[in-house]
Amino acid sequence: MTAQLYSTLQDIFSMIKKTWRKRIVFRVACTTIALIALLATIGPYVAPYPGQGIGIEIDRTKALQPPSLEHLLGTDNLGRDVLSRILFALQRAITSCIVVVFISFLLGLFVGSFMALAPKYLEILLSYAVELLLALPSVLLAALLAIIMGGTYESIVTALIVTWFPWYGRVAYLQARSLRELDFVKIPIYYGLPKWYIVLKHIAPNIVAPMLIEALSDMGSVVLEISTITFLFGIGIRSIEEPDLGMIIAYSLRDLTTAPWTFIAPAITLTIIAISFTLFGELIYEQYHPVLKKRWWLWF
Amino acid sequence: MVLVVEGKKLCVGYESEETALWVVENLDIGVEQGITYCLMGESGCGKSTIGNAIAGLLPPYAKTGGELIILGKKVIDNNNRMFNGIRGKIVVKIPQDPSSALNPFMTIGGQLSLAIRNHFPNLTDKEVKEKTLELLSEVRLDKEVYDLYPHQLSGGMKQRAAISLALVPEPKIVVADEPTSALDAYLRFTISSLLKRLQKEWELTMIFITHDISIAKHACDIVSVIYAGRIVELGKAEDIFNTPKHPYLELLLRATPHRLSREKLVDIPGIPPPPGRYPLGCKFHPRCPYVFDRCKYEEPSLSKVNNRMVRCWRYNE
Amino acid sequence: MSSILKIEDLYVSYIVPVGNLRYGYKKVWAVKGVDLEVPQGIALGIVGGSGSGKSTILKAVLGFVKVEKGRVKFKGVDLTKLRSKERIEVARDIGYVPQEPSQAINPKMKIRDILVEPLKPIKLQKNEIEKRILDVLETLDLDPIVENMYAKELSGGMLQRIAIARAIITKPSLLLLDEPTSNLDISIQAQILNMLIDLRQDLKLTYLFVSHDIDVVSYIADRIAVIASGKIVEEGDAEKILNEPLHPYTKTLINPEKITEKITLSNNSACPIASWCSWRLELCLTTQPPKVWVGNSYVVCWRYAEDSKKSMYQ
Numbered sequence: 001m002t003a004q005l006y007s008t009l010q011d012i013f014s015m016i017k018k019t020w021r022k023r024i025v026f027r028v029a030c031t032t033i034a035l036i037a038l039l040a041t042i043g044p045y046v047a048p049y050p051g052q053g054i055g056i057e058i059d060r061t062k063a064l065q066p067p068s069l070e071h072l073l074g075t076d077n078l079g080r081d082v083l084s085r086i087l088f089a090l091q092r093a094i095t096s097c098i099v100v101v102f103i104s105f106l107l108g109l110f111v112g113s114f115m116a117l118a119p120k121y122l123e124i125l126l127s128y129a130v131e132l133l134l135a136l137p138s139v140l141l142a143a144l145l146a147i148i149m150g151g152t153y154e155s156i157v158t159a160l161i162v163t164w165f166p167w168y169g170r171v172a173y174l175q176a177r178s179l180r181e182l183d184f185v186k187i188p189i190y191y192g193l194p195k196w197y198i199v200l201k202h203i204a205p206n207i208v209a210p211m212l213i214e215a216l217s218d219m220g221s222v223v224l225e226i227s228t229i230t231f232l233f234g235i236g237i238r239s240i241e242e243p244d245l246g247m248i249i250a251y252s253l254r255d256l257t258t259a260p261w262t263f264i265a266p267a268i269t270l271t272i273i274a275i276s277f278t279l280f281g282e283l284i285y286e287q288y289h290p291v292l293k294k295r296w297w298l299w300f
Numbered sequence: 301m302v303l304v305v306e307g308k309k310l311c312v313g314y315e316s317e318e319t320a321l322w323v324v325e326n327l328d329i330g331v332e333q334g335i336t337y338c339l340m341g342e343s344g345c346g347k348s349t350i351g352n353a354i355a356g357l358l359p360p361y362a363k364t365g366g367e368l369i370i371l372g373k374k375v376i377d378n379n380n381r382m383f384n385g386i387r388g389k390i391v392v393k394i395p396q397d398p399s400s401a402l403n404p405f406m407t408i409g410g411q412l413s414l415a416i417r418n419h420f421p422n423l424t425d426k427e428v429k430e431k432t433l434e435l436l437s438e439v440r441l442d443k444e445v446y447d448l449y450p451h452q453l454s455g456g457m458k459q460r461a462a463i464s465l466a467l468v469p470e471p472k473i474v475v476a477d478e479p480t481s482a483l484d485a486y487l488r489f490t491i492s493s494l495l496k497r498l499q500k501e502w503e504l505t506m507i508f509i510t511h512d513i514s515i516a517k518h519a520c521d522i523v524s525v526i527y528a529g530r531i532v533e534l535g536k537a538e539d540i541f542n543t544p545k546h547p548y549l550e551l552l553l554r555a556t557p558h559r560l561s562r563e564k565l566v567d568i569p570g571i572p573p574p575p576g577r578y579p580l581g582c583k584f585h586p587r588c589p590y591v592f593d594r595c596k597y598e599e600p601s602l603s604k605v606n607n608r609m610v611r612c613w614r615y616n617e
Numbered sequence: 618m619s620s621i622l623k624i625e626d627l628y629v630s631y632i633v634p635v636g637n638l639r640y641g642y643k644k645v646w647a648v649k650g651v652d653l654e655v656p657q658g659i660a661l662g663i664v665g666g667s668g669s670g671k672s673t674i675l676k677a678v679l680g681f682v683k684v685e686k687g688r689v690k691f692k693g694v695d696l697t698k699l700r701s702k703e704r705i706e707v708a709r710d711i712g713y714v715p716q717e718p719s720q721a722i723n724p725k726m727k728i729r730d731i732l733v734e735p736l737k738p739i740k741l742q743k744n745e746i747e748k749r750i751l752d753v754l755e756t757l758d759l760d761p762i763v764e765n766m767y768a769k770e771l772s773g774g775m776l777q778r779i780a781i782a783r784a785i786i787t788k789p790s791l792l793l794l795d796e797p798t799s800n801l802d803i804s805i806q807a808q809i810l811n812m813l814i815d816l817r818q819d820l821k822l823t824y825l826f827v828s829h830d831i832d833v834v835s836y837i838a839d840r841i842a843v844i845a846s847g848k849i850v851e852e853g854d855a856e857k858i859l860n861e862p863l864h865p866y867t868k869t870l871i872n873p874e875k876i877t878e879k880i881t882l883s884n885n886s887a888c889p890i891a892s893w894c895s896w897r898l899e900l901c902l903t904t905q906p907p908k909v910w911v912g913n914s915y916v917v918c919w920r921y922a923e924d925s926k927k928s929m930y931q
Contacts, residue, residue: 007725007767183721184731186681187713187783192705192738205725342802455667484666484829489873511803518874555807557836559859559871565836567808571772 011209019287026283032276040094043087048072052080054088054243064259074261077251082265088243090269096153097222100160105215107161108168109208113199115169116176117189127173130166138163142229156229160222167218168211175207217281220274227270245270304371304473304505305331305354311365312349312358313575321576323349324529326366328602331522336499336506338520338537342552343511344572346529348477351509355393355475356383371472389419392466396478398458401465402450408461409446412436415468435464439494456487460494467498474499475507480515488512492519513556517541525549528573528583535608545610547588582613590614621791621823622655622678627687629673646884647673649847650687650905655791660817660824662838662855664831664870666882670847671827672716675793678825679713680704691791705738712784716796718776722768728779729764735787753782756819757812774805778812785820792817794826798833810836831870835859843867846882846889848905853914863916866890888918896920 019026044050049071052058059079067074073082115126142159149155176199179185185202223245230246245266252262307329313322323346331337339347352358353368358381368376370391375383383391395401403411412432416423423431436445439460450458459479466474476495480488496519499506508520516523517537524534525546533546544550554566570587573579579586585595594613605615629648634641648670655661665671676682678689680696689696691707699707715721722731732750741749754761757778768776777797784792797813798806814837817824828834834841835855842852843866851864862868866889869880882889891901900906900919909921 183715183717184723187715187721188734190679190681190713191708191735191787192701193734197737201726201730202723206723342804485831486829486870486873487666513803552803555804557807557810557832559832559835562836565807565811567811568804571774571805572802 008205008208008212012212015209015213015284015287019284022287023283025279029276029279029283032272033280036090036094036273036276039087040091043091047081047084047087049081049084052084064255064262066259067261073265074259076248076262077255077259082262085243085248086245086266086269089245089248089266090273092243093223093226093245093273096157096226097219100157100164100222100226101215101219104161104165105168105211108165108170109172109204109211110199111165112169112172112174113176113203113207114195115173116180116203117195117198130169130173133162133166134170136163138225139229139232143233146233156226159229160225164218164222168215171211171214172207176203179203179206213281213284217278217285220277220281223270223277224274302333303330303369304333305329305337305507306369307350307354307366308369309366310350310353310368310376311363312346312353313363313365315361315363319576320363322529323575324353327529327531329524329531331505331507333505334499334503335521336496336508336519338516338523339507339509339526340513340516340523341511341526342572344574345526346575347509347526349529350526351393351475351477351507354473354507355391356381356387357393389469390471391473391475392469392471394459394463394466394474394476394479397482398455398462399450401462402458404450407447407449408436408441408453411461412465412468415465419469435467438467438498439464455483456491459483459491463491463494463498467502470502471504473505473507475509477509478511479508480510480512488515489518495519513541513553514558525552528578529575530583530611531602531609532584532611533608534602534610539607545605545608545615546584546612547590547614548584551589582611619657620654621657621692622653622825623688623690624651624653624674624678625688625690627651627653627674627677627689628685629670629677629682630685631682647682647847648677651844651847651849653842653849653852655823655825657790657823658821659839660826660837661840661842662824662826662828662834663842663844664828664834665844666829668846669844669882671829671844672795673847674844675713675795675825675827678711678793709735709739709787710789710791712787712789712792714777714781714784714792714794714797716799718773718780718800719768721780722776724768726767727764728766728768728771731779732764732783732786735783739787749786753786756785756816757782772805773801774808777801777805777809781809781813781816785816785822788820789822791823791825794824796828797826799828799830806833813837831859843870846884848889849917850889851914851916851918853912857912857914863911863914863921864918865894865896867916 020030062075062079063077065071065075071081071083073086076082076085111126115123118126138160141163142156145155145159149158179202185198188198188202227246227249230244231250234247234250248266249263249270252266256263307327310324310327310329311322312324313320327350329350339350341347353364353376354370356375358364364376364379364381366376366378367374370386373386375381375386402408406414409432412435413428416428416431432446433443436443441457441460441464445453445457445461450461453461459482463479479495480491483491492515495506495508498504508516510516520537522535523537523540524531525548526532527548533540533544533549540549541553544553551566551568555568557565568587573583581597581599582588582595583599585591588595592613600611600613602609602611603615627648628646628650630644630646632642633645651670651674653661653674663671663674673682677684678691678696684697691711694707696704696707729750732753733746736746736749750764751761754763759775759778759782763771763775763779771779781797798809801809810833816822824837826834826837838855840853841855841858843850843858843864845866851858851862851867858867859871862871866880869875880890881893883892886892886902887905888894888901891897894901898919906917906919907922908915908917
């Protein structure tokens with residue numbers, strides 16, 4: 001098992017190395033991601049005003065102050081340090097995004113691979129099911145689940161997993177379908193090795209590497225989706241004190257003209273996260289499909 | 301004797317980010333007009349590289365050295381390759397895998413007509429169609445093939461179509477890169493007979509690349525055996541296959557099964573050296589049963605022995 | 618000598634799309650009524666061109682394709698009638714060496730894990746597994762160091778030997794080989810062929826060998842069967858077939874230099890070469906020729922049939 005993991009990681013690593021050498025923009029994106037990861041981990045510990053960051057402390061007297069030496073990004077409408085708010089929100093955003101992508105990736109990978117090995121009727125049934133799930137809009141589903149599950153953060157995560165995993169599922173299924181015709185998959189089946197073994201040892205390792213890159217790239221979109229949902233509906237936030245990028249942006253709109261920094265800072269953070277992750281994936285993809293360098297319009 | 305293709309100290313190599321290596325080093329090669337010259341060897345020996353060099357189909361990142369002269373014109377001069385007007389007109393290549401030469405989205409007739417119009421822009425539509433049908437019959441394909449797509453053809457038919465495509469510009473030199481390897485064993489003779497006949501009728505000079513000894517015997521006049529990018533034996537087909545001199549050729553002949561003999565096959569120990577890791581001295585010495593000291597340090601040169609050239613210390617002093 | 622494998626009246630079909638999927642699908646017969654008997658301890662070689670159905674016969678024995686009609690009896694048991702659990706039991710007794718080693722070996726797995734796979738359902742003791750792996754590597758002349766290597770670090774010849782090693786690790790009685798040397802260089806081919814001959818002797822195996830190259834088949838096989846368009850046209854002892862071929866198609870395989878025109882094989886006539894054969898009779902197009910036995914070989918051709926038989930159909 002570890003042997004497969006190792007060789008898969010080697011594949012991914014070589015893809016990253018190659019793109020790193022060739023595109024400067026890629027290096028920028030990678031360092032940004034590293035920075036984001038760092039901040040997400042240690043953010044809450046280095047935040048200058050942790051109490052305000054979490055949202056417990058408020059100080060209405062210091063509300064809506066522009067950026068200064070004390071508050072590097074200013075304060076929001078409840079006097080909380082914007083920088084600290086963002087650091088806490090960042091951690092939240094990244095962790096939930098990792099959970100969503102990780103789970104949907106694994107789910108999609110295994111469901112898709114199993115589909116290729118299943119008996120014909122099951123294969124057709126599951127394909128239709130996956131197509132159906134692909135059609136669901138995540139934002140509306142999240143709203144629906146919020147009503148059913150009671151408006152917690154879990155409902156957002158669940159909604160997103162349900163709408164994201166079919167993408168990986170479909171990719172995995174198509175790849176698995178071509179793999180199942182190869183002798184090295186047919187032979188273990190012939191000897192009677194169980195399906196879960198075939199998926200784990202033969203199919204998954206051979207399709208995982210490019211999918212993983214895509215998964216990393218998708219993290220950018222997932223972060224945007226989570227923020228969109230919290231922005232629109234405020235789901236999963238028990239009180240306006242809790243830090244969340246979507247919420248912060250939503251509440252900053254009221255004082256947009258008087259205190260633009262309350263909007264700009266979180267908006268830019270969100271944008272940077274989304275762009276870096278997405279660029280990461282797209283640039284690696286471009287390396288392996290050189291035609292896109294000349295005919296950029298084929299991207300669309 | 302007019303040399304149609306002449307290589308002097310020709311070197312071909314590839315440079316990538318990781319490595320730079322010469323596949324062919326200091327090759328001297330001379331092909332006379334109107335014969336079928338065979339480049340024979342196993343995979344990785346460099347024969348395809350030589351064929352591509354002659355056809356002007358080396359990739360841009362390849363490096364060359366020495367000279368290559370085709371019909372008196374210098375086409376390779378150190379690292380400069382000047383094939384404009386030669387490539388695809390005077391020298392053509394028939395690839396190993398016919399599927400890669402044929403456009404899967406066009407009918408055979410369509411592809412041939414396109415090529416003909418490209419080379420002979422002044423012909424009328426009627427003349428183009430006539431010429432296409434003529435070419436199809438030259439390679440013994442039925443008229444019906446005109447409207448068929450490549451995927452509807454069998455392997456042998458696809459190869460014939462690829463050959464007809466190669467003949468459109470009425471070339472002087474044809475490089476056939478393993479034209480029979482993708483085919484079944486008995487089809488190979490049909491295609492090689494076809495090539496033999498075409499070579500005579502069209503007075504072509506053919507460079508025939510193969511690893512199949514019976515095909516080389518059947519279709520070629522002069523055979524050069526390539527090992528590790530060098531010619532190790534060169535002579536007339538009937539001579540060298542009947543009385544092989546170089547140990548590699550001798551062992552190769554004894555390693556080839558023949559349907560009418562049950563003699564035990566000799567397996568040559570070891571594997572051919574990859575480019576960049578050629579041994580010192582004679583490139584074949586690690587696998588040679590007749591090896592002696594001199595072979596390990598000094599590379600023999602190609603010298604004349606009776607009716608052929610051999611690169612082996614057992615023969616030149 | 619009993620037959621370890623007896624194929625009776627085998628029919629296998631494929632569904633292929635017609636005209637770029639625009640007109641639906643049609644059924645194509647890959648194997649039409651093939652009878653084959655492989656006596657124990659013998660190497661039987663099936664020779665034919667691409668699309669002749671030779672690989673399909675192997676796939677039918679392995680269960681990779683569905684058998685439409687007919688019986689495949691291995692040691693007396695009809696494989697087509699077995700349930701999947703029982704079929705897996707039999708799988709250990711039939712080894713398979715595929716054509717393309719790079720497709721037969723998972724590039725992401727260590728060689729050791731690949732070799733162990735066929736043994737997993739048997740649940741052997743750990744030291745027995747180790748012993749078998751070392752045994753099989755030694756038999757195939759492979760350094761034990763390859764156990765921890767990956768496919769891309771090894772040459773074509775070594776990969777093919779590993780494929781053979783995997784096929785024999787369950788100590789089967791029958792080995793099915795699908796063009797095992799077609800993609801290899803001459804010198805490596807000689808190595809593998811010699812190895813296969815020694816192997817058969819040492820391990821007392823039976824071979825069912827498929828190839829388009831009659832030189833290779835003649836080196837290894839004791840008996841040869843010639844197949845064209847899904848039908849066997851001649852079968853017999855290798856010596857006999859090679860020196861005195863009877864069927865016109867076999868003659869062209871043995872002496873391909875003598876072919877003057879194209880050979881056309883037809884799927885529609887009873888005898889696959891009817892449209893090309895100079896001996897053609899009316900009967901050859903409509904009715905399947907009988908097997909005419911000469912010693913312990915037979916040829917499927919109307920020309921050799923007794924007149925009495927011919928008149929039965931005319």
